[in-house]
Amino acid sequence: MRFLGSEAGTAHQAWYRSFAKDYSSLYDAHRDETAAAFLDRLFRRTGRIHNVLDVACGTFSINLGLIERGYHVVGRDLSEAMIRVARRNVRSQVATADVARGDMRALDLPQRFDAILCLGTAFNYLVTPSDVNRALGTFHRHLRPGGLLVLDLANFDAWIDDNPINARSEGDYRAPDGTRIAVFAFNEQRRRKTVHIARFLTLVQRGNRIDIRFDEAPMRVWRKDEVARRLRLAGFRPVEWRGDLRARSEYVRRKSPRLVSVTVRT
Numbered sequence: 001m002r003f004l005g006s007e008a009g010t011a012h013q014a015w016y017r018s019f020a021k022d023y024s025s026l027y028d029a030h031r032d033e034t035a036a037a038f039l040d041r042l043f044r045r046t047g048r049i050h051n052v053l054d055v056a057c058g059t060f061s062i063n064l065g066l067i068e069r070g071y072h073v074v075g076r077d078l079s080e081a082m083i084r085v086a087r088r089n090v091r092s093q094v095a096t097a098d099v100a101r102g103d104m105r106a107l108d109l110p111q112r113f114d115a116i117l118c119l120g121t122a123f124n125y126l127v128t129p130s131d132v133n134r135a136l137g138t139f140h141r142h143l144r145p146g147g148l149l150v151l152d153l154a155n156f157d158a159w160i161d162d163n164p165i166n167a168r169s170e171g172d173y174r175a176p177d178g179t180r181i182a183v184f185a186f187n188e189q190r191r192r193k194t195v196h197i198a199r200f201l202t203l204v205q206r207g208n209r210i211d212i213r214f215d216e217a218p219m220r221v222w223r224k225d226e227v228a229r230r231l232r233l234a235g236f237r238p239v240e241w242r243g244d245l246r247a248r249s250e251y252v253r254r255k256s257p258r259l260v261s262v263t264v265r266t
């Protein structure tokens with residue numbers, strides 16, 4: 001057994017590095033396909049969406065379903081480890097895609113897109129006003145007028161107001177190669193806080209070797225009204241809110257697992 005030490009800040013980079021290969025096992029098996037189907041339906045409703053940029057693509061697993069449906073997807077992510085897995089995933093689907101390391105605060109691509117995705121609470125990792133401004137500037141510059149921005153945020157309204165529990169299990173997972181992962185989240189609940197420190201104790205068991213690590217990263221608390229106001233200021237008009245990346249997932253403030261904002265670049 002090894003204790004791998006702790007990490008603070010840097011958008012959980014060491015945490016992602018430690019099990020990028022097993023990252024998909026953290027979610028239920030249908031999550032990627034459900035999310036791709038949801039996005040496809042959204043894009044068809046909006047019309048004229050073909051070129052998509054995912055600014056925090058992780059292992060690119062949701063995007064594989066979009067590529068299968070005929071979209072052209074470019075992926076960027078801060079984590080080199082996640083990008084390595086993303087490239088492997090693209091190759092295993094016998095597809096090609098422009099996937100590379102990149103920071104959503106400072107992207108400069110020679111193309112404008114019909115839609116931008118920032119999924120899996122990645123936008124919450126931007127904590128300072130300057131980081132938020134820089135990322136919104138990136139999104140605005142890289143979207144054509146009328147293009148869609150989809151932000152999939154943690155629903156802090158449900159977490160903080162009604163959930164007094166200090167520690168909860170995120171789950172107990174088994175990867176296809178038998179690796180077992182258990183993640184425990186420690187949440188300090190305070191109604192008035194604007195930054196949440198996401199603390200995880202993670203156990204990764206491969207054979208009889210167990211790695212234990214403790215990580216923490218600050219996440220910005222976005223409430224619906226506040227994010228709507230901030231997006232308007234940055235040149236995005238809210239068009240719909242969802243409670244998750246799945247069909248018929250109406251946003252319910254105190255219940256939904258996520259706060260998904262769909263806005264149009266003005």
Ligand SMILES: C[S@@+](CC[C@H](N)C(=O)[O-])C[C@H]1O[C@@H](n2cnc3c(N)ncnc32)[C@H](O)[C@@H]1O
Nearest residue numbers: 011056057058077078079082103104119120122
């Ligand atoms: C919870 S994962 C979500 C990955 C993917 N979007 C998904 O939903 O499966 C958050 C991702 O955001 C990435 N990330 C954090 N800060 C970033 C930044 N400034 N620019 C690009 N990616 C970032 C992390 O490296 C990580 O892969």
